[in-house]
Amino acid sequence: MSDTPSGAATEQDLALVRALRAGDETAFMMLVERYQPAMLRIASMYVSTRAVAEDVVQDAWVGVLKGLDGFEGRSSLRTWIFRILVNTAKTRGQREARSVPFSSVWAAEPDVEPSVDPDRFLSLGHPGSPGRWAEPPVGWASTPEELLLSKETLAEVSRAIDALPPNQREVITMRDVLGWTSADVRNALDISETNQRVLLHRARAKVRRALEGYLGSGRERTS
């Protein structure tokens, strides 16, 4: 995902748009191969079932095609496509009445829950070493590679992400699952650099906690 991390459309984007307008189906299928899996994953965050998510992505593609004439190249083609997707998915999610009101989520203060259970540190009033680890994490170096990289561990990661608040889930999915840059995420979700980073940190910290609980090398509960 290194193409045009931010800013305007590239020459390649503009050439693709011209090809699409001219009815070039090879160009369209190339875009499908490139973005469909990520679109499906993102759509799945907003709606209840995989079938609905597939439907949302299809609607988003229709929206992309219908909007081509309005594409002015002020953003990259990818950013533009994913904005259409996110809007389509949010609208459907709200109709399903399952979703949270996203605008108010984004407007809310980032939560202030600590990355690590405060009980694991010496108190800030400790005379010798305030705030120092009382129960430091136990490294995973001794965890067998087969366990660390197993399907079960990845399923645990997946569960931990599913359990995140929606705004944290969006950011970690785009950044760490799909490998987007922070500029990509800011553009797709229209959030600030700082907000992006705070949400990402909260999300990563919770996934780490879940892994620590799962791999059995810490005393934190993962719930």
Place this chain on the structure above:
Amino acid sequence: MNCSELVELVTDYLEGSMPAEQRARFDEHVSGCDGCTTYLEQFRITIRLTGMLSEAQVEPATRETLLGVFRDWRASA
């Protein structure tokens, strides 16, 4: 910078969004602290494992459907 502060700054550190002076204190703390060294390492492993969730393939049926979508759009354009 103590350990409970450092764990809140790991993403800032990995994103390279820290002022140089804070970064130096972060590095200095980690180099003398096994717990934070482990924490930083676990954070990196967490990010790597999360990156392994990515799925890649487009289902053949989906490809067919979308090709149909494109042809319908082209026919109506």
